Amino acid sequence: VARAVRTRLLAGRIVGVDHDPGRCAEALARGLVDEAVPDVAAVPWGEVGLGVFCTPVDQIAAGVLQAAPACRHGTVLTDVGSTKAAIVAAVEQGLPAHAAFVGSHPLAGSDRSGPAHASELLFRDRVVVVTPTGRTPGEALERVCGFWTALGATVRHMDPAEHDRAVALTSHLPHLVASALAGILPDALRGLTATGFRDATRLAAGDPRLWEAIFLQNRPALLEVIGRLQDRVVEFKKALQTGDRSALLTLLAEGCANRTALDPPSPAG
Amino acid sequence: VARAVRTRLLAGRIVGVDHDPGRCAEALARGLVDEAVPDVAAVPWGEVGLGVFCTPVDQIAAGVLQAAPACRHGTVLTDVGSTKAAIVAAVEQGLPAHAAFVGSHPLAGSDRSGPAHASELLFRDRVVVVTPTGRTPGEALERVCGFWTALGATVRHMDPAEHDRAVALTSHLPHLVASALAGILPDALRGLTATGFRDATRLAAGDPRLWEAIFLQNRPALLEVIGRLQDRVVEFKKALQTGDRSALLTLLAEGCANRTALDPPSPAG
Numbered sequence: 001v002a003r004a005v006r007t008r009l010l011a012g013r014i015v016g017v018d019h020d021p022g023r024c025a026e027a028l029a030r031g032l033v034d035e036a037v038p039d040v041a042a043v044p045w046g047e048v049g050l051g052v053f054c055t056p057v058d059q060i061a062a063g064v065l066q067a068a069p070a071c072r073h074g075t076v077l078t079d080v081g082s083t084k085a086a087i088v089a090a091v092e093q094g095l096p097a098h099a100a101f102v103g104s105h106p107l108a109g110s111d112r113s114g115p116a117h118a119s120e121l122l123f124r125d126r127v128v129v130v131t132p133t134g135r136t137p138g139e140a141l142e143r144v145c146g147f148w149t150a151l152g153a154t155v156r157h158m159d160p161a162e163h164d165r166a167v168a169l170t171s172h173l174p175h176l177v178a179s180a181l182a183g184i185l186p187d188a189l190r191g192l193t194a195t196g197f198r199d200a201t202r203l204a205a206g207d208p209r210l211w212e213a214i215f216l217q218n219r220p221a222l223l224e225v226i227g228r229l230q231d232r233v234v235e236f237k238k239a240l241q242t243g244d245r246s247a248l249l250t251l252l253a254e255g256c257a258n259r260t261a262l263d264p265p266s267p268a269g
Numbered sequence: 270v271a272r273a274v275r276t277r278l279l280a281g282r283i284v285g286v287d288h289d290p291g292r293c294a295e296a297l298a299r300g301l302v303d304e305a306v307p308d309v310a311a312v313p314w315g316e317v318g319l320g321v322f323c324t325p326v327d328q329i330a331a332g333v334l335q336a337a338p339a340c341r342h343g344t345v346l347t348d349v350g351s352t353k354a355a356i357v358a359a360v361e362q363g364l365p366a367h368a369a370f371v372g373s374h375p376l377a378g379s380d381r382s383g384p385a386h387a388s389e390l391l392f393r394d395r396v397v398v399v400t401p402t403g404r405t406p407g408e409a410l411e412r413v414c415g416f417w418t419a420l421g422a423t424v425r426h427m428d429p430a431e432h433d434r435a436v437a438l439t440s441h442l443p444h445l446v447a448s449a450l451a452g453i454l455p456d457a458l459r460g461l462t463a464t465g466f467r468d469a470t471r472l473a474a475g476d477p478r479l480w481e482a483i484f485l486q487n488r489p490a491l492l493e494v495i496g497r498l499q500d501r502v503v504e505f506k507k508a509l510q511t512g513d514r515s516a517l518l519t520l521l522a523e524g525c526a527n528r529t530a531l532d533p534p535s536p537a538g
Binding site for chain 1: 376377378379395396398425435436438439440442443444445446447448449450451452453454455456458459460461462463464465466467468469470471472473474475476477478480481484485488491492494495497498499501502505506509510512514517518520521522523524525527528529530531532
């Protein structure tokens with residue numbers, strides 16, 4: 001975020017927050033931030049126009065609620081968490097009247113993290129979901145939408161619970177499946193993996209603690225889509241057990257059609 | 270294969286075989302082959318040193334057995350099929366005494382196919398499994414290993430059934446899982462997919478007919494590894510249902526460790 005903001009000259013001053021002094025030093029050295037502080041309490045909130053919380057999802061609400069009382073009127077707080085309902089509910093329950101929070105989830109990321117992998121293009125042509133509620137001030141929502149748009153993203157408004165149900169399928173389930181697949185690979189077969197296994201399991205390299213928190217914050221929706229995947233795998237299994245070529249072909253063709261619709265192949269040549 | 274052979278000047282003359290006249294014309298126009306014929310019967314087998322069968326797995330044995338009687342002594346036939354036991358058994362049952370066949374499976378490929386996507390680098394630094402049996406002539410095995418090595422690959426010898434059990438987990442199961450995941454994506458959620466979903470489902474774009482044949486030729490091994498994946502998904506589900514953070518973290522950490530071991534991250538910078 002800092003890199004993208006910096007490149008576009010969208011902030012007069014950027015303050016980074018990280019409990020790891022090494023990471024603070026690196027962010028400063030790479031010119032990502034103007035100042036780096038070790039915790040939320042050390043941020044000069046009275047001077048902040050926009051605060052973006054990028055902690056693990058189970059720490060976002062607490063961070064926002066810690067910052068809010070120190071904010072001036074007009075400061076807008078947002079986040080980048082992969083879950084929204086629990087965060088938005090916890091924040092709205094404790095937010096002082098003068099502070100404003102808008103939940104955000106940029107559908108952008110990488111299997112790499114840290115200042116060394118910062119990219120000003122991370123949000124370009126990506127979708128950012130924002131999840132306003134009846135309590136979200138209109139100006140705060142506009143400010144947050146304008147911010148993501150300025151970073152090159154397309155903003156989409158959703159209800160927090162609707163967001164969580166959607167990303168359970170499009171983001172959390174793929175992570176779970178990638179992790180399950182990687183988890184059952186015996187060491188002896190490592191040398192027999194090719195691009196396919198690597199693509200299908202790439203997500204599994206994500207930080208286990210971050211994903212534990214995401215999964216636990218989205219339990220009901222995630223359990224629901226796990227059930228849908230299990231049913232689909234059972235359909236494949238039955239088609240194989242009975243040698244039902246037509247059922248097998250239908251299952252594969254549906255997967256192929258859905259995948260191809262996502263990502264039209266580049267023109268030949 | 271033709272592109273890689275051509276670039277390395279490994280063959281005096283390359284004859285391509287495809288029932289599709291348009292594809293034959295394109296392969297000729299792109300200089301991949303010197304001659305293109307519509308079927309196995311039209312190949313001048315008496316002049317062939319090495320024949321590589323790249324048809325769907327359920328057509329390989331028949332093609333080899335059709336070609337073999339016309340081959341001269343010394344011609345070596347091989348293939349690139351993703352399954353080996355059924356193909357090797359069927360070929361060895363019908364192969365005339367003067368002909369030689371060695372099963373091969375290059376762990377290389379792409380989600381793109383056709384002459385337009387030919388790459389001379391496809392086999393570089395990849396593993397090719399060869400599956401000789403007690404009936405494989407030593408010179409034929411040497412010839413085939415030398416061929417793949419010349420294309421830049423590392424050759425690994427395996428028993429055909431052992432190969433099939435291994436790739437059931439490293440190749441066929443990832444395809445099935447990618448297809449299952451892509452198959453349950455509702456159209457309405459297409460716009461909420463990001464890199465993660467796309468990576469995890471990339472394999473699903475593969476030709477359904479090719480994969481139907483592969484799955485059916487490797488049924489017992491594939492069913493066995495589907496069972497292992499199902500067990501793992503159930504472990505995730507139980508950890509979520511009971512809110513067992515430690516179990517969930519262990520599952521994610523094992524997946525992360527296995528995935529990271531495959532593909533060490535590039536150095537930061």
